Amino acid sequence: MMSEIxxxxxxxxxxxxxxxxxxxxRAYHRKIAFFRGSxxxxxxxxxxxxxxxxxIDPFFFSSPIELILKAKDFFTDxxxxxxxxxxxYETILSFLIVxxxxxxxxxxxxxxxxxxxxxxxxxxxxNSIPKSALAPLLIxxxxxxxxxxxxxxxxxxxxxxxxxxxxxxxECEQGKIILIKTLGGNDMQCFRKVVFxxxxxxxxxxxxxxxGLSLVGVIIGEFLAGRRGLGYLIIYGSQVFLLSQVIxxxxxxxxxxxxxxxxxxxxEHKTIAxxxxxxxxxx
Amino acid sequence: MEHVLKIENLCFxxxxxxxxxxxxKDISFTLKEGEFVAVIGPSGCGKSTLFxxxxxxYQPTSGSIVVRRxxxxxxxxxxxxxxxxxxxxxxxxxxxxxxxxxxxxxxGESSIQRVEELLKLYGLWEFRNKKPSQLSGGMKxxxxxxxxxxxxxxxxxxxxxxxxxxxxxxxxxxxxxxxxIRGTNKTVLLITHDLxxxxxxxxxxxxxxxxxxxxxxxxxxxxxxxxDTILASRNAPEFKEYFHMLWxxxxxxxx
Numbered sequence: 001m002m003s004e005i006x007x008x009x010x011x012x013x014x015x016x017x018x019x020x021x022x023x024x025x026r027a028y029h030r031k032i033a034f035f036r037g038s039x040x041x042x043x044x045x046x047x048x049x050x051x052x053x054x055x056i057d058p059f060f061f062s063s064p065i066e067l068i069l070k071a072k073d074f075f076t077d078x079x080x081x082x083x084x085x086x087x088x089y090e091t092i093l094s095f096l097i098v099x100x101x102x103x104x105x106x107x108x109x110x111x112x113x114x115x116x117x118x119x120x121x122x123x124x125x126x127n128s129i130p131k132s133a134l135a136p137l138l139i140x141x142x143x144x145x146x147x148x149x150x151x152x153x154x155x156x157x158x159x160x161x162x163x164x165x166x167x168x169x170x171e172c173e174q175g176k177i178i179l180i181k182t183l184g185g186n187d188m189q190c191f192r193k194v195v196f197x198x199x200x201x202x203x204x205x206x207x208x209x210x211x212g213l214s215l216v217g218v219i220i221g222e223f224l225a226g227r228r229g230l231g232y233l234i235i236y237g238s239q240v241f242l243l244s245q246v247i248x249x250x251x252x253x254x255x256x257x258x259x260x261x262x263x264x265x266x267x268e269h270k271t272i273a274x275x276x277x278x279x280x281x282x283x
Numbered sequence: 284m285e286h287v288l289k290i291e292n293l294c295f296x297x298x299x300x301x302x303x304x305x306x307x308k309d310i311s312f313t314l315k316e317g318e319f320v321a322v323i324g325p326s327g328c329g330k331s332t333l334f335x336x337x338x339x340x341y342q343p344t345s346g347s348i349v350v351r352r353x354x355x356x357x358x359x360x361x362x363x364x365x366x367x368x369x370x371x372x373x374x375x376x377x378x379x380x381x382x383x384x385x386x387x388x389x390x391g392e393s394s395i396q397r398v399e400e401l402l403k404l405y406g407l408w409e410f411r412n413k414k415p416s417q418l419s420g421g422m423k424x425x426x427x428x429x430x431x432x433x434x435x436x437x438x439x440x441x442x443x444x445x446x447x448x449x450x451x452x453x454x455x456x457x458x459x460x461x462x463x464i465r466g467t468n469k470t471v472l473l474i475t476h477d478l479x480x481x482x483x484x485x486x487x488x489x490x491x492x493x494x495x496x497x498x499x500x501x502x503x504x505x506x507x508x509x510x511d512t513i514l515a516s517r518n519a520p521e522f523k524e525y526f527h528m529l530w531x532x533x534x535x536x537x538x
Contacts, residue, residue, distance in 0.1 A: 175369050182338055182363035183383040183434065193386065197373050275373035 062244040067251070070244050080233075087218060087230040088256055090146065094153030095214040095260075098161050099207060101154070106165030110195065111187060116166065127159035131217060135224045144225040152221030157213035161206055168202035169195050197275070204268040211260045215253065285351055287438050287470040288314040288337065293346035295332060306332050308495035310346070314438070319461070319471045321481035323529065324491025325536060330474045331366075333496075334440045337472075338363045350438060362436030364444045368427035370415035377402070377411035380429040387434065394433070401429045404463065420448050421456045428460055432467075439464065441473040445480070457484060458513035478533075482506075482525045483516035490529065492536045500532055 044064045050056045051063040058066060074080040109116035135152050142148040169191075176194040185193065222231025230249045237245035295307040306329040314320060322330050335341050337348055338361055352360050370379045380398050384390050402408045405425045415423055424444060431439065444460075445453045461484045464471055475481050481488050482504060490500040506519035516522065 173369075175365060175367055176371070178340065179365060179369045180382075180386065181340060182361075182365070183386050183430075185386040189386050193382065194371060197371070 059241075060243055062247045066244055067248055070248055074248060083229050083233050084252060084256070086146075086228045087215075087222065087253075090149050090153060090218045090221075090229065091211070091215045091256070091260065094150045094218060095157070095207075095211045097150070098154045098157045098210050098214060101158055102161040102165040102206070102210075105162040106169055107191065109162070109166040110169035111191070123159050123163050127163065131156040132220045135220055138221070139225050144227070148225045149218055149221035149229070152225075153214045153217035156217030156220070157210040160213075161210050164206035164209075165199075165203065168199040168206060171202060172198045200271060200275070201268075204264065204271075208261055208264050208268075211264060212257055215257055215260070219253065286313040286349075287316050287318075287351050288472070289347075289349040290337075291347050291349075293333075293336065293348060294344045295329070295336060295341070296344045305495035307336075308497050310496070310498060312489060312498060312501060314470050314472065316437075316470055317468045318487060319465065319473070319485050320487045320489060321473045321475055321485035322489045322491060323475060323478065323481050323533070324496060325493050325533060326476065328491050328494050329496040330491060331442055334363065334442050334472075334474065337361065337438075337440060360437045361440060362431040362434060362438070363440045364427060364431045364442065366443050366446060368415070368423045368447075370423055370426055370430075372415050375412050375414060376407060376418065376426050379415065379426055380433055382430055383434045389434070397435070398429060398433045401432060405429060419452075421452045424448065424456055425460065437470060439469050439471045441471060443474050443476065446476070453480075454513055462511065478526055478529045479517060479522075481529070482522055483513060488525075488529070490532050499536065500528075 047061075048064045051058045051061065062070075109119070131152070134155050138148050138152055138155070142151060172195045176198065177190050180190045180193055218229070219231040219234075222229040223235050226232040226235075230253060234246050234249045237243065237249065290313070291311050293307055293310040294305075296303050296305045298304075310333065322333070324330055332341070336343050337350070350360055370376070371382070374382070380402065381390065381395070384394050384398070399408075402411055405428070407422060407426060407429070410418060410422065415426070418426070424447070428444070445457045448456060457480060461471075473481075473485065483506075485504055487501070487503050489498055491497070492499045504521075504525060506516055506521050508515040508519045
């Protein structure tokens with residue numbers, strides 16, 4: 001019986017070739033990390049040199065050293081943390097609402113093909129509207145509070161996300177659905193037992209896009225309606241020519257996007273490991 | 284005695300925008316309890332469609348299908364084993380075999396115990412916590428069979444359950460499984476493309492024609508064999524004659 005099982009050779013002592021293979025693999029990843037870091041360092045160095053040799057005006061372009069000095073001021077400033085916190089909070093909230101709406105709509109569209117056929121062109125059109133064009137309307141309808149900004153955040157992601165969730169559910173192998181039916185299951189059980197679990201990898205990829213889009217939407221909202229948040233700091237900074245502040249805020253936005261992406265990736269890896277599905281999707 | 288399955292004048296036609304296709308035409312047959320019947324016929328002739336109709340996945344165009352219901356309250360007296368194992372890769376073998384019970388809310392002490400006994404009987408007990416991807420094709424097929432048997436159906440529909448296996452595994456697994464099934468007095472309907480498999484496993488063979496399919500031959504298989512092994516069946520003197528007859532039948536319908 002043991003001969004029938006595969007992948008049994010892990011317990012054996014590692015051969016020389018295997019050790020070499022592993023070393024090569026690690027060296028390759030070190031190389032990737034090195035070049036990633038180098039690009040950033042070279043960019044910062046060129047920027048600083050350009051400023052020092054008067055190629056560009058630090059008033060408009062700031063400089064890495066100035067940003068580092070500024071960073072100290074910002075990080076000790078409570079107001080800055082408040083602005084960052086608000087933007088992050090609004091992004092996470094709008095991302096969660098997008099996920100919820102997409103799940104509900106995706107399910108309905110999967111379950112009732114007729115509805116999906118009827119609504120399809122509407123989703124396509126709504127998805128192709130430049131969402132920043134909606135923001136002025138949202139201000140008129142909802143005022144200039146946090147609600148407007150969150151709605152603005154979700155408006156950017158939601159239509160595309162619904163379609164992605166719907167396709168993720170539809171992607172499920174037909175044979176698995178038939179299996180559940182032959183075992184006496186109804187549509188709801190098909191969804192719970194096979195459609196949803198098989199859709200998880202695709203739902204995660206859609207969510208990783210959504211979290212970025214939510215951030216874009218929230219910043220658009222803060223540009224137009226915000227009295228708080230990083231979007232507001234950027235607009236304010238550009239109006240009073242505090243361009244270091246603008247650039248610094250943009251860097252913080254990059255950092256927020258990166259952290260949110262990483263958090264999702266972490267949850268994805270945990271989920272996939274727990275499900276035991278071999279998904280080698282490391283970057 | 285009441286029949287486990289009674290099919291009368293069954294017709295099935297499906298419609299597409301390109302036109303209609305008559306798949307099954309006037310099929311009638313009955314199955315007695317404990318019978319092991321193989322269905323053979325040219326590919327695409329509608330054998331799988333017949334199973335889907337019996338399993339109530341489609342509605343017949345005309346005619347009737349009556350399946351005996353013995354255990355009241357049970358959702359389905361039919362166990363349908365598909366061509367692929369469709370084991371859910373995120374569940375362990377153990378959880379996969381319990382899927383049918385779970386769906387029908389029948390997870391009780393006695394039903395779980397039955398599945399555990401089947402796992403032991405089929406040599407999968409040590410592998411129950413493995414994921415399907417860690418098992419060989421033959422083991423996966425056995426796990427799929429346990430999942431089907433867990434609901435204790437009277438009638439088993441096996442749609443080429445061994446076609447995904449390599450030749451040698453296929454012969455051992457099919458005889459293994461068939462002997463195990465025979466021990467349970469279940470009625471079996473088996474689709475296969477393999478004439479030798481049909482002759483060596485079944486008590487009775489139904490031969491289907493090309494589309495629109497009807498039954499062109501329905502006969503009992505009697506093999507004189509020394510023991511129960513698969514080789515004994517294949518070495519029986521009648522084996523060759525049956526093989527020749529089926530070969531001719533299928534050649535005739537192809538032309």
